[in-house]
Amino acid sequence: MSARRSLANLRIADCTPLTKVFVQAFEKGMLARDLGVEFGRAVRDENGTLRIGSGPGEWLLLAPPGSAPEVVERVEAVRAEEPVSVVDVTHGRALVRISGAKTVDLLPKVCGIDMSDSITPDGAAFRSSVAKVLTDVVRDDGEGTRSYLLHCERSFGQYLFDALLDAGEEFGIEIEGFASNNSRSPE
Amino acid sequence: MILLPCPHCGPRNASEFRYAGEASTRPDPNATTPEEWRAYLYIKNNPAGWTTEKWFHRTGCRRYFTAERHTVTNEVRETRLPAARLESNS
Numbered sequence: 523m524s525a526r527r528s529l530a531n532l533r534i535a536d537c538t539p540l541t542k543v544f545v546q547a548f549e550k551g552m553l554a555r556d557l558g559v560e561f562g563r564a565v566r567d568e569n570g571t572l573r574i575g576s577g578p579g580e581w582l583l584l585a586p587p588g589s590a591p592e593v594v595e596r597v598e599a600v601r602a603e604e605p606v607s608v609v610d611v612t613h614g615r616a617l618v619r620i621s622g623a624k625t626v627d628l629l630p631k632v633c634g635i636d637m638s639d640s641i642t643p644d645g646a647a648f649r650s651s652v653a654k655v656l657t658d659v660v661r662d663d664g665e666g667t668r669s670y671l672l673h674c675e676r677s678f679g680q681y682l683f684d685a686l687l688d689a690g691e692e693f694g695i696e697i698e699g700f701a702s703n704n705s706r707s708p709e
Numbered sequence: 710m711i712l713l714p715c716p717h718c719g720p721r722n723a724s725e726f727r728y729a730g731e732a733s734t735r736p737d738p739n740a741t742t743p744e745e746w747r748a749y750l751y752i753k754n755n756p757a758g759w760t761t762e763k764w765f766h767r768t769g770c771r772r773y774f775t776a777e778r779h780t781v782t783n784e785v786r787e788t789r790l791p792a793a794r795l796e797s798n799s
């Protein structure tokens with residue numbers, strides 16, 4: 523792809539087109555074992571889906587755009603004995619990625635969580651208030667560069683993007699536009 | 710900033726939570742008297758000291774939990790999940 527690849531220390535990209543599937547099941551049930559990621563962590567599976575333990579008994583699955591049917595099918599194929607809820611929430615949520623060394627300066631302006639490596643290392647996931655919006659935050663570094671995915675209700679998406687842009691101005695934040703793939707470094 | 714330790718998420722700013730009142734036992738609506746029901750709904754102990762109360766982690770795990778808090782010092786000595794949770798093979 524020919525899109526410009528920014529080298530700024532703080533970059534923001536709209537990743538909203540990615541497929542987002544919300545899963546609820548027992549915290550220690552069969553599906554939880556199959557998903558293999560606990561609350562507070564995120565891992566990429568063999569299909570390239572980012573499995574996020576977004577809450578107790580809750581998971582958020584991020585995958586390439588348009589792949590919701592396959593993602594839902596793969597979860598429903600697990601023969602769990604407990605009640606399980608699998609919902610495609612792609613069109614109901616917004617997703618933003620911020621990357622670069624300065625993310626560690628930006629985030630404390632809008633979020634109360636400790637962003638140090640000892641508390642939130644690569645692969646950490648938590649839900650908290652970001653610029654006063656209920657947001658799932660996932661640290662998803664790429665090529666040795668800090669990167670975070672921020673996931674919120676769609677109606678707050680524009681506000682969250684603008685709030686991050688405003689908070690990042692003093693660090694020279696650059697907009698990377700749409701990032702429609704699921705890789706760590708949007709191209 | 711007052712920190713409240715969520716049993717799921719760890720210590721968080723108190724602004725992330727919603728206070729859900731003193732923890733009390735709901736009387737059986739079929740067996741209770743109007744006086745008991747009124748007391749359950751409206752009369753609180755409101756002590757200056759240790760109290761057991763419910764909190765909701767609004768901008769976090771979105772779960773209710775129970776906390777033992779000192780209303781004068783704001784010290785929290787224990788937080789725990791509700792006793793009866795719908796959970797398999799835990």
Ligand SMILES: [Zn+2]
Nearest residue numbers: 715718766770
């Ligand atoms: Zn919590």
